[in-house]
Amino acid sequence: MTQPAFAAEVYQNQYLPAGGDVVDAIVTVTAGGTGGRATSTSAAQIIMVDCSGSMSTPPTKIAAAKMACSTAIDTLRDGVEFAIVAGTASAHMVYPDAPALRVASPQTRADAKAAVARLVANGGTAIGTWLDLSRTIFERSSAEVKHAILLTDGQDQHETREQLLEFLRRCEGRFVCDSRGIGNDWVADELRLVASTLLGTADGLENPSELPAAFEAMTSAAMGKAVADVALRVWAPAGSVIRFVKQAFPQVEDLTGRGTKVSERITDFPTGAWGDESRDYHVSVQIPAGALGEEMLAARVSLVSRDEVLAQSLVLATWTDDNALSTRINERVAHYTGQAELASAIQEGLAARDAGDIETATAKLGRAVQLAAESGHTDTAKLLGKVVDVVDERTGTVRLKQRVAGVDAEIANVRSVKTIRVTKG
């Protein structure tokens, strides 16, 4: 089938005052033309289901997880390799019996669903071991797109943070993983850590009944990926420093520390696999200040897959003594700077609240309410409303709620990185 066509567009103010040396740009990358089904791309899919004992309280949780798994299996197109893993304090195979992948067909899908139906919830939670088993299984596959789903209802109790980080480090770059939490005991930071290391998305579900739809959405998005291992390649001039590279939409993802040097001037940042979708990146470069009237290329930002350039765009800098030009702030750059601040205000505010630092929590969450209102981020405003009582959203005056359901704070946290685009007035 068709390879998607990639396009990259730059939004920036290229004019700098005399001595100005920082250039910010938003690069919007859009891939389209596959019709959402990339049948020419080989894909492998693993589903990791939490089978710890808590999944049976209430029993609707494990039932919903089984249903979600079955729905996801039905979404796999013929020819896709897949496996189902059950996660407790260790990981074991649900389907097939041995650590391997099976090719989706009416027969294997029926067998897998039968195996899922027999699942029982009993045991602990060690997410790292689940991921590690998935990595072992994926290693045997030559599929271009390797995608996993991790479903959990609890805290990662039966391994240390260091162990989890070590397992994640081994998995990084090997497959993409979306993480989802159900029930009341999952931890937003852990889900975000998994998703962000493995270039996937993290979310919490308010009700187990949402699971089948969520699994279907994740699986079909994965099946729609037509180009794997896409990197955001940034060329920056001699004497420059890449201050940061962040994905800014659909969620904030700081890629700065994850670059790989291709050459002295060129760094690749991982973006995972692409289907028909659009993402925004915020690139900030410090360059040697030029003379008035000089124009230079501050960065060349391209999307590459296996050294093939899919799209590229130029970030420019021109020095001027015209203040009207150099003081202009690009609307998109400002918007995403605000969205990134919103995300950290929520995360820091909730962390302060957990630590009992009421003053910091109130200030940070107040600022978050204000930023959400200013940018029209109504979903986030709604989530914040479950954690704080809003006195005045314009000034960011809030009071912490006395009684907050634990899951509301985790959902606000896990979704804090979700951004919205500039709405055209």
Added chain:
Amino acid sequence: MPSEWRTSAGSPDECGSCGGTEFDNDNFCVNCGTRRPASPRHSDIDLDSVAGSSDIGKRHHNNEDAMGLAVADAWCAAIVCDGVSTSSRPDTASSAAAASGIRTMSRELDKVTDFDEAAVTAVLKRAVGAAQAGAALAAGSEVGPNPPSTTLVSAIVSPAGVTVGWIGDSRAYWVPDGDISGAGVLTVDDTLAGQLAAAGVTISDDAPNAGALLRWLGADATDTQPHIHTFVPDAPGRVLVCSDGLYRYAPEPTELAAITHTGTAIDVAQALVSFAVTAGGHDNVTVVVLPYTGPFAAPGSRPEPGAATVPQDADGTDAIEVAEVAPDPADRAGPPGNDAPQSPE
């Protein structure tokens, strides 16, 4: 002698910032990212009787001036373009306009058999049409809010006399070989101050917008018909075609004439450029020197500043041809077979 034309337009081989010699497809240095300009920092073009010199000056980052020169047995011609520094990438507009304009001018002059004012005026209009097309195309396929723009001044010395055409504030001067009190400016600046002065009203150069351009060439230009004026001198002399980087230091015709010594055209051009650079070099400086050896008008003919009105007989249907401006200096020559020296230092 077959006609010959040359232009200063053409990108330098080395990056002006780091000396790198590799550029990407968008003309940025692959080492330091500096944009490769469309013209070299300094150019000298010597076609014997006609010669020009162009220099970056002391303050500007690029040479945004460009020139084109052409010569044949019966005529010689020059174009000087000064990129508008408040527009984006002005060097691309001036170099494209000078290159497109001089090529068309040379080709059209070759076709003229009876040199009268009407024939030369028609050639000049066609050349400016080509220059405008070149300047407009310099904006690229996506025209930004402030596209590349340039001024243009041109002179054709022919049996019809001296025909000057211009848009903007670059100028042409007449400098007689003998008594320099007969020197004069042949153009009227397309600025508020220039147009008011031509109407007899003097305003201060410091008045708001006094020096702002009223007309230019480029993708956002609406009125691109040149002012055209023909003058028949009564004695031999030189026509100087120059950017404001020169005349800002000697605006009065007699001042400029006083420093225009006798000598070969290239010597005079270089001396005038170095005068302006020494005087401050605040802007890019470009001057082309064209000799006038007759025919002569009756004694007493004085150079008059050109009429500020646009000729009414503009036949806007003329086909316009645009020269490709090759970034490779090797392609910067005129018709094949001419081995005139190449200019950049």
